[in-house]
Amino acid sequence: MSDKRQRARVQGSWAKQLPRRTVPNIQATQDVAPPAASWGGGPQQTHQTFEFQQPSKPIRAVPPEKVIEQAGDYDISHGPSGVSSLRLQPGFLAPEEADWIFSKLLSELPWSQKTNYRPGQTYDEPRLTCWYGALPYTYSHSTMAANTQWHPLLASVRQAVEQASGRTFNSLLCNLYRDGHDGIGWHSDDEASLGVKPVIASLSLGDTRVFSLRKQPPPEESGDYTYVERVRVALSHGTLLLMSGATQDDWQHQVAKEYHDRGPRINLTFRTIHAEPEGHRPGTKLRFTAK
Ligand SMILES: O=C(O)CCC(=O)C(=O)O
Incomplete structure (x- = not known):
């Protein structure tokens, strides 16, 4: 999900923070060339390889709205x-x-x-x-x-x-x-x-x-x-x-x-509002959500 969409989902200031997700299925290993021995030695060479790792959980689709x-x-x-x-x-x-x-x-x-x-x-x-x-x-x-x-x-x-x-x-x-x-x-x-x-x-x-x-x-x-x-x-x-x-x-x-x-x-x-039973705390909710 894009960052923008994820932010939009939680934009009500009281919306619950989404847990951070880590997506560890692609891992980069980087072999960095040693620093050039002297200034002006041209661009540094980097070499990247990617290792595919099987995701630990199956990938789930977000249902379309x-x-x-x-x-x-x-x-x-x-x-x-x-x-x-x-x-x-x-x-x-x-x-x-x-x-x-x-x-x-x-x-x-x-x-x-x-x-x-x-x-x-x-x-x-x-x-x-x-x-x-x-x-x-x-x-x-x-x-x-x-x-x-x-x-x-x-x-x-x-x-x-x-x-x-x-x-x-x-x-x-x-x-x-x-x-x-x-x-x-x-x-x-x-x-x-x-x-x-x-x-x-x-x-x-x-x-x-x-x-x-x-x-x-x-x-x-x-x-x-x-x-x-x-x-x-x-x-x-x-x-x-x-x-x-x-x-x-x-x-x-x-x-x-x-x-x-x-x-x-x-x-x-x-x-339709009903009288709250005696001794009942007004505004009690079945679950806590703030308007
Ligand atoms: O403005 C609306 O359409 C919704 C209002 C609402 O959710 C509420 O009063 O509980």
Whole structure:
């Protein structure tokens, strides 16, 4: 894998460091000619020989990334926790409707930058957010307070999303990516408060950004994502994406930062939050991943 691709894979600042790989199958032995006895003796002669060594492990191919572009239902994996499914609906909102909703939400929502925590470190999220729901939402060791003052426009968008998906949602996390330098790192929406096999409906407005998914590696890979399956979906203005089944158990997702110009993008992620049991630490995850 090229250096560039490997760096891109881990560009979320909290992404796990990949273990260094050594590729000892070709070894150079170098016979260097003795230094010339005097200055100006012409170019030094070097002679190289290569010895082929059988690799200790079979060479494995990195599976090609799958791209989802067309509207439809996609089962992206079967197991280990069940079937993981995506439903893509580009043009869920007509362009003029999406334009109007986008500009209203951009100027009227109470956007702010959340500070998260991980061991020994605090960091500001590289995006702005706001939260709607009768219960607070805790992730990455920081809590968004309950907020029942739904913007009237969001209340009607929620209704439309519920009708289209046949599901109900009691909460909404709004994300604003101000430009290409904003993003969200690899994570799963698997806080215990989201319940088992949560359905998440994500509506995109504004500039198109790439939504990537990578499968959780099996335990014998010790957290190495090099050979896992990957899926990418470009989320354009007015597109609805549903994640369901085991997607939050078996996959992670991200919107990577981009290093060319991107305009602002709003993402509305409708969820259902359950009250955490008495004595339960808020924000507990099935696995640790920081958003
Ligand atoms: O912006 C997006 O499309 C994804 C947002 C997301 O992953 C999240 O809110 O958990």
